[in-house]
Amino acid sequence: xxxxxxxxxxxxxxxxxxxxxxxxxxxxxxxxxxxxxxxxxxxxxxxxxxxxxxxxxxxxxxxxxxxxxxxxxxxxxxxxxxxxxxxxxxxxxxxxxxxxxxxxxxxxxxxxxxxxxx
Amino acid sequence: xxxxxxxxxxxxxxxxxxxxxxxxxxxxxxxxxxxxxxxxxxxxxxxxxxxxxxxxxxxxxxxxxxxxxxxxxxxxxxxxxxxxxxxxxxxxxxxxxxxxxxxxxxxxxxxxxxxxxxxxxxxxxxxxxxxxxxxxxxxxxxxxxxxxxxxxxxxxxxxxxxxxxxxxxxxxxxxxxxxxxxxxxxxxxxxxxxxxxxxxxxxxxxxxxxxxxxxxxxxxxxxxxxxxxxxxx
Numbered sequence: 093x094x095x096x097x098x099x100x101x102x103x104x105x106x107x108x109x110x111x112x113x114x115x116x117x118x119x120x121x122x123x124x125x126x127x128x129x130x131x132x133x134x135x136x137x138x139x140x141x142x143x144x145x146x147x148x149x150x151x152x153x154x155x156x157x158x159x160x161x162x163x164x165x166x167x168x169x170x171x172x173x174x175x176x177x178x179x180x181x182x183x184x185x186x187x188x189x190x191x192x193x194x195x196x197x198x199x200x201x202x203x204x205x206x207x208x209x210x
Numbered sequence: 211x212x213x214x215x216x217x218x219x220x221x222x223x224x225x226x227x228x229x230x231x232x233x234x235x236x237x238x239x240x241x242x243x244x245x246x247x248x249x250x251x252x253x254x255x256x257x258x259x260x261x262x263x264x265x266x267x268x269x270x271x272x273x274x275x276x277x278x279x280x281x282x283x284x285x286x287x288x289x290x291x292x293x294x295x296x297x298x299x300x301x302x303x304x305x306x307x308x309x310x311x312x313x314x315x316x317x318x319x320x321x322x323x324x325x326x327x328x329x330x331x332x333x334x335x336x337x338x339x340x341x342x343x344x345x346x347x348x349x350x351x352x353x354x355x356x357x358x359x360x361x362x363x364x365x366x367x368x369x370x371x372x373x374x375x376x377x378x379x380x381x382x383x384x385x386x387x388x389x390x391x392x393x394x395x396x397x398x399x400x401x402x403x404x405x406x407x408x409x410x411x412x413x414x415x416x417x418x419x420x421x422x423x424x425x426x427x428x429x430x431x432x433x434x435x436x437x438x439x440x441x442x443x
Binding site for chain 1: 249440
């Protein structure tokens, strides 16, 4: 089970990076970045998964005394929660920059932006 | 052609690294030391049923403050970058096609329910899956639906920044109260811990997470509003 999630995460990372590197359109690159971001999150959650255990929430089925033996690792989940929110912020920032770039040049083709090229 | 070859070579190398990681990965059968501490101590120390929330709001509360600051900065920069291209209030409005009966009626029906769900998610963040960040995102999705129905709508930026700055100040204020009344910055034990699993439990965690939810919602709303108010080219 953890392996399925890990493999999916790695495949998503690779797909996203392929999209970033092979596309010329800035908007497509941004979408590809979000795909890679999802892959990283999936890998992190999968690493914290322990077989046959449940979510780190204490209730009738997970009494406090047995918590350490019944729950999966809560730390990666907290990390990923943070990472998702920051990912949204980064995407919004990239979209805003893409809009400004389109305003200045009238194109979203990354190969037309040659100012920093050498 | 050469470029594509380089890309594929690079990705193949990376895939090699990943498969080596995967081959060397052996799943744990017990929690590691940190996770075990959180699992054993959360209920006793903080009284929060949701351990992830306890970690985010109290154990690593300072990180969450930093995260909220990063989000605030992002929202501010999006506003700054898009400020010059904002549509003038008196600019002639482009005639848009009608949004459609389904979308309009659906929005009227769903927006209050979405807001309610968002509030429910962040108020119960210490008991059920969910919390401030998720609830805030749900709140902002209500604004997204409204903007889809009426793309030319002007959102009140003053209200958004008022909610955001108030929530941020309350968050930091509760953190400082933790220094004065309890063990340290952002300590949740300034209020009674209560009974595990009830709504009024876990000390200050529900209050802090509710304000985080409001703040995150306001930040996402301001990003959405800024992006939607740009001029159509």
